[in-house]
Amino acid sequence: MAKLTFTDAEQQTLHTERFEHPHPRVQQRMEALWLISQGLVYSDAARLSGVSEATVDRYVALYRHGGLDGLRRLHWGKSSVSELVGHKDSLEESFRQNPPQTVAEARQRIQDETGITRGPTQVRAFLKRLSA
Incomplete structure (x- = not known):
C-alpha cells in the first residue's frame, strides 16, 4: 500500500480540526490522521486516538477516497424518514x-x-x- 503523504496545509487542517471541528467523530478521525501525518504507525495512531487499528484503516480509506472532506462526511445509514x-x-x-x-x-x-x-x-x- 502506498505511503500516505500530507501537504503542509492538510497537516495544519488536521491539527486544527482535531480540536475545533464541531463533531467529535470527525475530531477523532482528524486526530488519527494527524498522528499518522506525524510519522506514527497505524497501531500507535489507533492506541493514542482511542480506536482500533481497523477503524484507523477505515479513516485512511476515507481520506484516500475523499481527502479531508471525506473525513468530515458522516454517513449514518438509511434516511430516518420512513x-x-x-x-x-x-x-x-x-x-x-x-x-x-x-x-x-x-x-x-x-x-x-x-x-x-x-x-x-x-x-x-x-x-x-x-x-x-
Missing part, C-alpha cells in the same frame, strides 16, 4: 374506518395498500406514531 410517511393519511383513514385487530393484520393491510413490506416491530412503531 417510506410509510407518504402514506400516513390514507393508512390512518383506513385504520380508523376498520381498525386492525393484530399487528399481523395491520402489516398485511399496509403491504396491500402501499406495496411496502415492514416487519412487526416497524409496524408497531408506525401504529404508535399514528396514535400519538
Whole structure:
C-alpha cells in the first residue's frame, strides 16, 4: 500500500480540526490522521486516538477516497424518514374506518395498500406514531 503523504496545509487542517471541528467523530478521525501525518504507525495512531487499528484503516480509506472532506462526511445509514410517511393519511383513514385487530393484520393491510413490506416491530412503531 502506498505511503500516505500530507501537504503542509492538510497537516495544519488536521491539527486544527482535531480540536475545533464541531463533531467529535470527525475530531477523532482528524486526530488519527494527524498522528499518522506525524510519522506514527497505524497501531500507535489507533492506541493514542482511542480506536482500533481497523477503524484507523477505515479513516485512511476515507481520506484516500475523499481527502479531508471525506473525513468530515458522516454517513449514518438509511434516511430516518420512513417510506410509510407518504402514506400516513390514507393508512390512518383506513385504520380508523376498520381498525386492525393484530399487528399481523395491520402489516398485511399496509403491504396491500402501499406495496411496502415492514416487519412487526416497524409496524408497531408506525401504529404508535399514528396514535400519538
